[in-house]
Amino acid sequence: MAEQDDTYNQLINDVMVSDSNFLMDIILREYAGVFLCINSLIDVAGGHGGSARAIAKAFPQMKCTVLDHPHVVEEAPTSDHVSFISGDMFKYIPPADALFLKGFP
Numbered sequence: 001m002a003e004q005d006d007t008y009n010q011l012i013n014d015v016m017v018s019d020s021n022f023l024m025d026i027i028l029r030e031y032a033g034v035f036l037c038i039n040s041l042i043d044v045a046g047g048h049g050g051s052a053r054a055i056a057k058a059f060p061q062m063k064c065t066v067l068d069h070p071h072v073v074e075e076a077p078t079s080d081h082v083s084f085i086s087g088d089m090f091k092y093i094p095p096a097d098a099l100f101l102k103g104f105p
Contacts, residue, residue, distance in 0.1 A: 010075070023102065024054035035059050040096040042067055044089050048076045051102055056081035067093060 028035075035041075035055060039062060043052040046066035056064040056079075063083075066076065070086035085094060093099065 024051050028058050038062055038097045041098045041100055042094055042096040043100045047072055049079060049082045052082045053079060
């Protein structure tokens with residue numbers, strides 16, 4: 001549905017970023033040690049990169065990439081610290097030290 005309705009697509013992306021902003025503060029505070037030895041991370045279905053941006057900010061040495069559908073990545077804001085790749089996680093996930101998957105609220 002998000003591929004066919006721009007308003008719905010934007011709403012979903014805004015919800016995901018808001019969710020990430022709330023949750024990533026907690027995750028990084030409570031579980032920061034999990035990320036210490038990771039040099040590259042793929043945020044699978046990471047939307048507009050809310051989680052990846054938070055991780056990249058906390059760990060600037062880490063290469064963070066978001067993988068999501070083309071209609072999501074096309075609308076994602078640019079970032080100096082996070083790259084975006086369009087694709088389907090069921091067909092291909094680029095290689096990285098770690099994959100990050102976060103559930104939808």
